[in-house]
Amino acid sequence: MRLLGWLLSVSLLFPATMRGVKFVRGKNYARVILRLSSPVKYEVGKIKRKGKTLLYVDLYGTNPGRVKSRYYFESNLIELVRIARKDMKRERAVIHLRNFSYYRVFYLPSPPRVVIDIFGKKEIKEEFTLSKQLGLKIKKIAIDPGHGGKDPGCINERLGLREKDIALDIALTLKELLENGGYQVILTRKNDSYLSLEERPAIANSEGADLFISIHVNWAKRSSARGIEAFYLNFATDSESERVAAKENETSSKSLSQLKGILKKIALNEKVRESKALSSFIQRGIVSNMKKFYKGIKDLGVKGAPFFVLVGAEMPATLIEVSFLSNSVEGKRLSTQIYRTRLAYGIYLGIENFVKSLEEK
Ligand SMILES: [Zn+2]
Numbered sequence: 001m002r003l004l005g006w007l008l009s010v011s012l013l014f015p016a017t018m019r020g021v022k023f024v025r026g027k028n029y030a031r032v033i034l035r036l037s038s039p040v041k042y043e044v045g046k047i048k049r050k051g052k053t054l055l056y057v058d059l060y061g062t063n064p065g066r067v068k069s070r071y072y073f074e075s076n077l078i079e080l081v082r083i084a085r086k087d088m089k090r091e092r093a094v095i096h097l098r099n100f101s102y103y104r105v106f107y108l109p110s111p112p113r114v115v116i117d118i119f120g121k122k123e124i125k126e127e128f129t130l131s132k133q134l135g136l137k138i139k140k141i142a143i144d145p146g147h148g149g150k151d152p153g154c155i156n157e158r159l160g161l162r163e164k165d166i167a168l169d170i171a172l173t174l175k176e177l178l179e180n181g182g183y184q185v186i187l188t189r190k191n192d193s194y195l196s197l198e199e200r201p202a203i204a205n206s207e208g209a210d211l212f213i214s215i216h217v218n219w220a221k222r223s224s225a226r227g228i229e230a231f232y233l234n235f236a237t238d239s240e241s242e243r244v245a246a247k248e249n250e251t252s253s254k255s256l257s258q259l260k261g262i263l264k265k266i267a268l269n270e271k272v273r274e275s276k277a278l279s280s281f282i283q284r285g286i287v288s289n290m291k292k293f294y295k296g297i298k299d300l301g302v303k304g305a306p307f308f309v310l311v312g313a314e315m316p317a318t319l320i321e322v323s324f325l326s327n328s329v330e331g332k333r334l335s336t337q338i339y340r341t342r343l344a345y346g347i348y349l350g351i352e353n354f355v356k357s358l359e360e361k
Contacts (some may be wrong), residue, residue: 004060008325013351014090014359015038016036016037016038016039016040016059016061016063016112016275017036017037017062017063017064017065018034018035018036018037018059018062018063018064018065018066018067018083018091018179019035019036019037019065019067019111020035020169021033021034021035021037021065021067021071021083021093022035022196022199023071023073023204024199024202024203024206025073025074025077025078025203025246026124026205026206026207026208027076027077027120027206027208028077028079028120028121028122028208029077029117029118029119029120029202029205029206029208029314030073030075030078030117030118030206031115031116031117031118031130031198031199031202031205031206031312032078032081032093032095032115032116032118033113033114033116033196033198033199034057034059034093034113034114034115034116035111035113035117036059036062036110036111036112036113037065037112038063039107039109039112039114040059040060040062040112040114041059041060041061042057042058042059042060042105042107042299043057043058043060044056044057044058044105044116045058045154052096052098053080053096053097053100054094054095054096054097055094055095055097055103055116056090056092056094056095057087057092057093057095057105057109057114057116057225058086058090058092059090059091059092059093059114060089060090061090062090062091063091063203064083064085064091067083068083069082069084070082070083070125070128070179074127075098076098076099076120076137076193076266077097077098077099077118077119077120078095078096078097078098079096079097079098081094081095081096082094082096087332095116095118095247097118099120099121100118100119100120100121100124100284101119101120101121102119103116103117103118103119104116104117106311107119107237108197108198108308108311110249110250113198115198115312117202117205117312118134125269126245135272137210137355137358138183138210138211138351138354138358139183139184139207139210140183140184140185140186140207140209140210140211141178141183141184141185141186141209141210141211141213142185142186142188142203142207142209142211142212142213142315142353143171143175143178143185143186143188143213143215143217143229144162144171144188144189144200144201144204144212144213144214144309145164145167145168145170145172145188145189145215146164146167146214146215146216146217146248147163147164147167147195147216148164148168148189148191148192148194148195149164149192149193149194149195151164151196151250152164153196153216153217154217154218154219154247154325154326155325156325156326156331158331159325159331159332159334159335161325161331161334161335163216163219163325164192165192165216165241166217166322166325166334167215167216167217168189168191168192168341169340170215170322170340170343170347171187171215171344172187172346173340173344173345174213174215174344174347174348175187177344177345177348178213178248178348178351181348181352183351185205186207186209188200188203188204197249197250197308197309198304198308198311198312200214200309201309201310201312201313201314201317202312204313204314204315204317205312205313205314205315209315210315210316211278211315211316211317211351211354212310212313212315212316212317212318213232213282213317213318213320213347213351214307214309214310214317214318214319215320215322215347216248216320216321216322217296217318217321217322217324217325217334218244218321218322218323218324218325218326219247219324219325219326220243220324220326220327221326222326223326223327223328224327225324225327226296226298226299226323226324226327226329226330227298227299227300227323227324227327228286228287228290228297228298228299228300228320228322228323229244229283229300229301229302229320229321230279230280230282230283230286230301230302230303230318230319230321230323231244231245231279231302231303231304231305231307231310231318231319231320231321232272232275232276232279232302232303232304232310232317232318232319233272233304233305233306233307233310233311233313233317234272234276234304234305234306235304235305236303236304236305236306237303237304237305238303241303241304241305242305242354244305244321245305245306245307248307248308248319249306249307249308249309250297266285271313271315271316271317272304274316275310275316275317275318276302276304277316277354277357278316278317278318278350278351278354279318279320280302281351281353281354281357282318282320282346282347282350282351282354283299283301283302283320283350284350284353285346285347285348285350285351285352285353286320286322286328286343286346286347286349286350286351287299287346288346288349289342289343289345289346289349290342290343290344290346293342294333296329300321320347322334323343
């Protein structure tokens with residue numbers, strides 16, 4: 001009885017549980033993700049100890065669940081992450097930093113998680129290297145096939161088609177096209193595996209990718225809805241864009257309003273302009289290529305919307321909705337290999353034109 005009472009009081013005092021700690025790391029970047037069972041109040045601080053910097057995140061009303069007390073790192077930025085009870089009110093995650101230039105901490109809802117990004121010192125590049133003179137700024141491209149594993153994305157049961165398979169198929173073709181074009185390509189997933197939304201841009205960051213391209217298939221309740229559209233990270237300007245963002249974020253439109261603070265901090269920087277340009281080039285690339293082969297290709301344009309998967313990407317980033325799986329004509333087309341290959345080729349053309357536009361500058 002006493003034990004039960006104790007358990008009850010613990011669960012009342014600390015209603016949120018830590019669900020896990022995840023990492024993505026690269027040469028000059030690391031992301032630590034603290035997963036939680038429910039939203040919590042959190043605080044960030046910094047302590048200097050023996051010339052070292054300890055960054056901490058306090059999670060109020062949180063119990064440690066089954067997380068380990070120590071996570072060691074194979075990283076030049078982070079030595080280790082410790083999870084410990086700070087006092088009666090909070091659980092503390094301490095990140096022992098090695099060599100870093102700056103960090104940022106933000107919260108993402110559903111599922112609740114606190115994300116910590118650590119950036120290393122930027123290598124000082126020579127101002128007039130040969131590659132810059134030639135305008136070869138874009139070398140490495142990260143392709144992100146939407147969904148995967150336990151998350152199928154949208155499904156057309158009648159046609160037996162799932163978004164995750166189509167996105168991966170297009171991504172693999174695009175990879176081949178880009179590699180033949182002399183680019184280096186990184187895939188966030190190479191097969192039918194699950195990857196959380198916040199891990200995807202972190203992979204692109206850790207690999208030092210120059211562009212981030214997330215590939216998705218659209219779905220609408222209205223079966224007549226069809227067309228191609230591209231998005232960059234920004235506040236949504238219309239309810240239709242908000243709908244797409246809510247669908248891809250696996251969350252309600254309502255919780256998108258929580259993102260406003262994050263967007264102010266992260267998204268609204270110089271990358272918005274570049275991401276919008278990248279989205280426009282790719283949109284034009286796909287639409288013009290598909291119009292050569294098919295009737296009734298609808299250009300839905302380029303829009304800003306708050307996609308979790310684009311938050312924190314350190315390079316121009318876009319999310320493409322290649323067609324609607326909910327539409328009978330586009331659904332049938334999506335079932336064919338040739339349609340998918342042509343979509344990939346359209347994206348490739350868009351990337352090529354974007355890169356050319358940079359060279360002309
Ligand atoms: Zn999707």
